[in-house]
Amino acid sequence: MIRLEHVGVQYRTSNSVIEALKDLDLEIGTEFLGVVGPSGCGKSTLLRVLSGLVPLTEGRIEFKVDTGFSYGIVFQDYSLLPWLTVQQNIELGLKMRRVPSPHRAAVSRRLLRQLGLDDAGHLLPHHLSGGMRQRVAVGRAFAPSPSLLLMDEPFGALDAITREELQEILTRLYESEPHTVVFVTHDVEEALFLSDRICVLSGRPARVQTMIEVPFARPRQQEVKRTSMFLALRYRIEDILRGRKELVRNNGRHHELS
Amino acid sequence: MIKRQTVTKKDTHRRSRMPTRVIRRPEEIAARRLRTVRYQRYAGWLLPLCALLGWWFATTTGRIERFFLPPPIDTLTTGWQMLHSADFWWDLSFSALRIGAGFILASIIAIPCGILMGRSRLFNAVVEPPISFVRFVPMPAVIPLMILWFGSGEWGKIMIIALGVFFQLVLMIADAVADIPEAYYDIAHSIDTTLWQRLWHFTLPAAMPEMWDSLRINFGLAWATLIFAEILGATSGLGYLIVRSQRYLLTERIFVAVLVIGILGIITDKWFAWCYYQWFPWSVQVQRTEAQQ
Numbered sequence: 001m002i003r004l005e006h007v008g009v010q011y012r013t014s015n016s017v018i019e020a021l022k023d024l025d026l027e028i029g030t031e032f033l034g035v036v037g038p039s040g041c042g043k044s045t046l047l048r049v050l051s052g053l054v055p056l057t058e059g060r061i062e063f064k065v066d067t068g069f070s071y072g073i074v075f076q077d078y079s080l081l082p083w084l085t086v087q088q089n090i091e092l093g094l095k096m097r098r099v100p101s102p103h104r105a106a107v108s109r110r111l112l113r114q115l116g117l118d119d120a121g122h123l124l125p126h127h128l129s130g131g132m133r134q135r136v137a138v139g140r141a142f143a144p145s146p147s148l149l150l151m152d153e154p155f156g157a158l159d160a161i162t163r164e165e166l167q168e169i170l171t172r173l174y175e176s177e178p179h180t181v182v183f184v185t186h187d188v189e190e191a192l193f194l195s196d197r198i199c200v201l202s203g204r205p206a207r208v209q210t211m212i213e214v215p216f217a218r219p220r221q222q223e224v225k226r227t228s229m230f231l232a233l234r235y236r237i238e239d240i241l242r243g244r245k246e247l248v249r250n251n252g253r254h255h256e257l258s
Numbered sequence: 259m260i261k262r263q264t265v266t267k268k269d270t271h272r273r274s275r276m277p278t279r280v281i282r283r284p285e286e287i288a289a290r291r292l293r294t295v296r297y298q299r300y301a302g303w304l305l306p307l308c309a310l311l312g313w314w315f316a317t318t319t320g321r322i323e324r325f326f327l328p329p330p331i332d333t334l335t336t337g338w339q340m341l342h343s344a345d346f347w348w349d350l351s352f353s354a355l356r357i358g359a360g361f362i363l364a365s366i367i368a369i370p371c372g373i374l375m376g377r378s379r380l381f382n383a384v385v386e387p388p389i390s391f392v393r394f395v396p397m398p399a400v401i402p403l404m405i406l407w408f409g410s411g412e413w414g415k416i417m418i419i420a421l422g423v424f425f426q427l428v429l430m431i432a433d434a435v436a437d438i439p440e441a442y443y444d445i446a447h448s449i450d451t452t453l454w455q456r457l458w459h460f461t462l463p464a465a466m467p468e469m470w471d472s473l474r475i476n477f478g479l480a481w482a483t484l485i486f487a488e489i490l491g492a493t494s495g496l497g498y499l500i501v502r503s504q505r506y507l508l509t510e511r512i513f514v515a516v517l518v519i520g521i522l523g524i525i526t527d528k529w530f531a532w533c534y535y536q537w538f539p540w541s542v543q544v545q546r547t548e549a550q551q
Contacts, residue, residue, distance in 0.1 A: 053444060073448040078441035082540040083463045093449040096459070124540050144449060 001064040002028040002050070002148065002180065008058030008205075009045055020045040022205035024059070032174055032181045034191030034214075037201030038241060043184040046206065047073075047150045050182060063147075071148040072141030076156045079137035080125045086136050087112070087121035093144035111139040114173055131162035138170060142179075149181040155190065164222060167193055175219050188237045193225060200240055210240055328510040336510040337517070350518070352494040353484060356412065360419025361480045365473060367420075368428040372469075373461060375428065376435025386432075389425055397422040398486050410491045415484070422483035427476045434468035435461060467534065467541035474530035481523055 009021040020042040037043050048054040049061070051071055063069050072093070073079075080089050088095075090111055091104040112121055115135045125133055134154055141149055155163045167190060174181060174194075185191050191198050195214050202209040212233065216224050224230055310330060316322055317329040328336075340346040375382040401418055408414035438461065446460045488497025496515050503511035535542060 051444070051448060053447065070450060071448050073444060075441055075444070078439050079445070081442065081445070081460070081463070083466075083538070092445075092459075096449050096451050096455050126540055140445075141448075146448075150448075 001030075002026075003062040003064075004028075004049075004059065005062070006059035007049065007056055007061065009042075009049055009054060010057045019205035021049065022058075022207060024207055026199065026208055028180055028182065030178055030180050031196040032183065032194055034195030034198040035182060035184045035201060036186065036188055036191050036198060036237065036241065037206060037209075038203045039186060041201050041203050042206035043201060044152050046201075047152050047182060047184055050148065051150055065147045069148070070144060070146040071150055072144065072146040074134070074137045074141045074149075074151045074154040076153045079154070080133060080140065082125050084124075085121065086117060086123050086125070086128070089125070089136055090139045090143050092140060093146075097144065107143055108139075111143055114176070115139050115169060129162075131158055131166060134158065134166060135169060138166075138173065142173060142177075145177065145179070147180060149179050151181065151183045153185055154183075156185070156187075163187075163190070168222065170194060171218075171220055188234050188241070189225065192230060192234055192237070193220065193222075198237065200237060210237075212237065325507045325509045328513065333510045333513045333517075336508075337514040340511065340514055346499070349495050349499045353488065353496045356415050356487075356495065357419060357480050357484045360416045360484070361423060361477060363416060363420040364423040364427055364476075364480075368424050368431055369469065372428045372431025373435050373457070373465070375432035376438075376465070377461065382432065386429075389428060393425040393429065397483050398490075401487055401490050404487075405491050415487045415492065415495075418487040419480050419483050423476050423480050426479060427472060430472035430476070431465075431469050434465045434472060437468065438464040467538040470530065470534055470538070474527060474534075477526055477530065478523060481519065485519065 004024055004026040007021055007024040007026075008019070011018045011020060024046070035043050035046060045054060049056060051073060081092065084092065087105075087108050090108040094104045094107060108121070112118055115138065117132065117135060117139070120128065120132065120136075125136065128136065137154065141151075155166050158166065171194060183191070183194055192214055198212040198214060199208055200210040200212065201207065214233070215229070313327070314330050317327055324332075371385070375385060397418070400421075404418045404421070405414050408417045442460050442464055443456070446456045451459070484495070485497040485500070488495040489501050492498045496519060500512050500515045503509070503515070
């Protein structure tokens with residue numbers, strides 16, 4: 001369980017102060033939390049705050065975990081170490097924790113199978129396609145079974161078909177061993193398919209605008225995307241995002257919209 | 259489909275003067291871009307061959323004194339004789355030992371120091387200004403001072419090479435380390451690594467290819483410093499060979515020494531490049547994809 005209370009983050013540039021997050025309250029359980037919001041609203045800052053890479057300027061974060069707190073992280077790019085093979089990348093987290101090598105090999109073998117990369121263990125990342133690389137990155141983050149998984153638009157640079165494939169793999173992986181996942185994306189469809197709950201952020205400084213429960217049963221299949229319920233939810237979230245965008249763009253003249 | 263422009267009166271006037279425009283097809287463009295020049299592999303020999311021809315021509319006319327410019331054939335025979343003399347190999351091995359010792363000494367100090375500079379802003383702020391200052395002082399200017407301090411023995415020359423290389427090398431290594439993408443350290447922190455693990459498993463491998471390149475570039479500098487040091491004060495080595503030959507007007511021998519230095523330089527450079535491809539195939543690939551983008 002992770003609780004954020006009145007969290008605020010400010011960046012100081014040479015001549016101004018940028019408020020990335022303000023007064024953000026959020027509670028995350030063992031669930032898949034999707035985070036969507038207008039671009040540049042501070043979604044990535046939220047992730048960096050959760051990972052401790054960015055210090056808070058206001059509020060506090062409370063972690064309640066049974067065992068030691070650890071986290072895994074996946075970015076759109078640079079999520080793998082290019083000098084390590086696929087298998088070494090996946091085992092990296094375990095190796096740093098000095099897990100003995102036969103145990104590591106067992107974990108990586110299982111993950112490679114689940115990710116559909118059975119024969120790719122010995123390859124270097126530059127031999128792989130973008131989709132395969134992100135699969136390995138997901139495996140690298142999952143391998144040490146962290147108490148918190150942070151994903152910052154991991155499939156953002158992939159084509160639509162590959163992206164769907166990876167969404168499915170990630171869902172299967174999550175369903176086989178539930179974690180606490182925070183998944184930032186700008187793709188509403190992706191967020192709906194993957195998440196248990198979706199947190200819709202408002203424009204800068206980011207606040208929680210709406211929380212949406214995603215009612216679809218697990219295990220989820222791609223077909224769920226074609227149901228009317230899915231579409232209705234998708235339009236609803238997109239409307240919220242779009243409405244907010246209009247407001248931001250018109251800057252103080254919102255009455256003209258309504 | 260190419261849309262034809264309607265031809266107005268003004269245009270006809272202009273068009274009549276213009277040459278017909280040839281529209282190249284995509285495959286032709288692709289072929290042009292991908293075409294490799296025939297004989298590209300041998301292109302590097304072109305200018306040396308021209309120089310050799312010029313050299314030969316200049317000496318056969320007999321207008322130039324022998325001790326200014328000896329004929330290539332004489333140089334070659336002298337070179338052949340030298341290859342069979344113990345003195346030459348003596349000089350060569352002395353130079354090689356000095357350059358090896360000096361360069362290794364410089365690297366041993368420059369690599370940890372550069373890594374510290376690249377990773378610690380405080381350390382960098384402290385040592386970067388003096389290093390940058392010293393870097394701009396040309397090495398030949400302080401060689402007499404070095405000989406005064408460290409003597410004209412082997413240590414003196416090794417120190418001259420080490421110091422000549424160190425200041426350039428350390429800044430390049432610091433740059434290589436500072437260039438490591440921050441995302442690698444995000445990964446490192448996410449899996450809770452210790453300082454030593456980050457150094458050993460992240461910083462070193464990530465910066466290794468660029469560090470190797472810096473070593474390669476600075477090895478050239480080591481050669482230059484070595485020859486300077488040997489010319490200014492030595493009783494052995496390739497630089498001393500040049501001084502000795504000049505004294506007795508054995509200009510062929512100077513030419514041979516210069517050629518040997520050049521060839522050795524090329525060989526070591528190729529070795530560095532070969533190791534780079536062997537050890538860091540991933541970096542070669544990363545650079546290639548970055549260039550494409």
